[in-house]
Amino acid sequence: MKSTQAAKKKLLDVQNLSVSFDVYAGEVQAIRDVSFQIEEGEAVAIVGESGSGKSVTAQTIMRLIQMPPGRIKNGKVLLDGQDLLALSEKEMQKVRGNKIGMIFQDPMTSLNPTMTVGKQIMEGLLQHQKLSANEAKERVIELLRLVGIPNPETRLKQYPHQFSGGMRQRVVIAIALACNPSLLIADEPTTALDVTIQAQILNLMKELQQKMNTSIILITHDLGIVADICDRVIVMYAGQVVETGTKREIFNNPQHPYTKGLLKSLPRLDQAKDEPLIPIFGTPPDLIKPPQGCGFCDRCDEAMRVCETEVPDYTILSDTQSVRCWLQHPYAKQAGSSGSKEASV
Template identity: 60%
Template sequence: MAKEKMLAVKDLAISFNTYAGELHAVRGIEFDLYKGETLAIVGESGSGKSVSTKAIMSLLPKKSTTIHSGEILFQDQDLLKCTEKEMQHIRGKDIAMIFQDPMTSLNPTMTIGKQIMEPLIIHQNMSKENAQARALKLLELVGIPMPEKRIKQYPHQFSGGMRQRVMIAIALACNPRVLIADEPTTALDVTIQAQIIELMKELQVKMDTSIIFITHDLGVVASVADRVAVMYAGEIVEVGTVDEIFYHPQHPYTWGLLASMPTLEIGNQDLYAIPGSPPNLLHVPNGDAFASRNQYALAIDFEEEPPMFQVSPTHYAATWLLHPDAPDVTPPQEILNRWAKYRKNEVNVYD
């Protein structure tokens, strides 16, 4: 039976007007999100991950942003064509977002309880008494002890991990159908990261929510994702199931990301880094944007942008190396070995 499609992003292209010129932040990306799944979007800083998802929420600055093309379809409605008033009914209720730094996202002048109650009163038309009862249940659900006491406290009285739990409680308050998590564990230490990830996995099963998880940490991706989209220079360069991306990667950029993951066995060896820097998207390069950093680049990479080649029904990659006439190039074995070691270490540490 076909999965229900919750969200469909088609040919989305976004630029920002800056003092230096037009910055092409997102360049024709496409992806789908299905009911109950977690789609991870990974890539270096500046690759367009957050811009893409903020476009879904209509949270990009209106004055400096130009949306050149695209559709974002949710329940047969194009979110790009919605008015601000229409989006206010969707935000928090149907599509919710967890931001990277809860200290800057939570209101320091309001108690935690009032901040959880607010979307319940606005979107669910709850009375204050019912909203407070629901807020207490949500605090308990996300693992905050003594919710009756905590509900009256302010954000500065919570630790970083607890504040992130509060953000999750706010996001889940109205049982959204889609949850966007924008690097929700980046500011947390490793132990708290593991707790938050486990919490999100548990809540997803209980609430059957579809999640878009934005991160640059491939270890986190392995723990939470069903499918993975790899972004580079404003484009999706590879997409597939988590096993396809990690065990059968096809794009040289994905190879580089996997090779740069540290393992316990690395010792005194130098940690691999992808050579060079991402391109300046004020001046989009010809051909494949990754070509100048790609040791396997072909002549055509500098002239023509590669299309998405199908590897399997669920796996696609935009690299000329998949063309039938391309030379036979496979990822270096040390990359696959490194990933296998990482998975072994992860199991030993967390199980």
Template identity: 65%
Template structure:
């Protein structure tokens, strides 16, 4: 069970979630017992390399994975105390866009190319807030202005192909925030953008979060983005969360070898480094047949015999920081690693 400090601020509580996909080749166990929570107004970052289950987890929260082939094998998704995993499609239509919104990775494939941007913003306002067409159009223009688009009145009457990449991403944010959702899921929102536009988009999201008191789940593999905006971080690998804690705990006191590897593979300006960056060698396990023990064991420099045989138990390091790693066991050898010692990261 996760330690939740203030239950009154609790917004989303995902407990022991299992999600699989049934294919002709067999069952893909994409998410395997994921547990996390999000409080009102905070930012939780879910980080990990491609294929670890980040996006599947987020899309399952919104019931966006196709069923079949996808299916929820177990677990609960409590949003304001109500279990979304038991909701029908019709019930979820009242939640999506109104209480929970999502910014997708590629706005060009998410926006409707045949509809003007203003009309795409108006859709949610007219459906969820029952605004008349004139008021919805006015609100759409206000949202485009809020996300920093110049000439919002003109932009509302343009199509997605007339926007640049950064402008399309801003339009996606406007659509997602139009109904003042309580939770915003941002799935790799800046991957396709250059670094200057990335910084602008993340700054915009933080500003809007303060104004609207919206909680954010940020899905990314960019630790530089995470360091600036996240309150808490969940590190995901092979369908499981292997370490979770506050940003300070994860960046300054990481305790899992995979987290060490992620941090070592990122260039840093505040530390003197010699030679090249250290990659994480090997590939993630096949989720058609996940390993019995720790999923990271085949790639881990510190793997022991027990790691390959038994899944690691959870170790609570602080009230907010925990990890799943056999190195935390009292019988495990002490690891001489600068990150394990609490070196600056």
């Protein structure tokens, strides 16, 4: 898929990425021909249900997929024009934590319980920045202060269990930002936190993005948390990108039935107390035997006959919005086929 968006400088370019896992039952096709781009200083959300391929995409960018059982079948991941998939593990170690930082889902399992937080933040600085111990310590204090941890001179000597969940997540953010990466990947960064702390962490990420001009990929299943900090939204389903657009386009003018379903299942402030949320009925397809046609076909009220047998191509709706759905095909619109299982393209 080629973007027609008037770009700044393209930082990350994922091209036709396909990733599988070889398990006892067969080949799980976790990522199927995924393409997208991230610009400098841009915040992009990747949203979708559990199992849609969001985290596998992020881990592939970071080259954290365990191989085997994982297998990168096809594609390129270009960071500033350099294909990360072609690098050796030693070369990739110079990229992780330096050019790309990552915030993982659970801060308690992301941190080493036997090391002080100061040493854990300092680790990347000493490896990538060639700083002396004193310079690294000063940078750690600066980072802890930047992410809103009080008394950083004292706190850097403490262990993860001495921090609350929100403070541990701030430490993880400090580790990810230590070497001023050009790209920050946040994989469900607020899942393990309560609502109040979620808001604080998201506001912190927004502030840091503006201060440091860092590009952000925010991976989440919750559309509600992307509205404030993200510029664009990428919707994934069954290992594929099904719709992309600006935040305004996705929230105000969704075109894919799956995107519409996600939004209908989201609580709204203008919703009546007795008005129920509308879930997406059914379950995602088995990616050991992915559907021959559209992955959302079995759960879609507007599916047509062609949806069962042919994978739809991308339809460019604007300079910033595209969708992978047969309902956008000119023939489907001419036939007025929406809602008819018998219609074909």
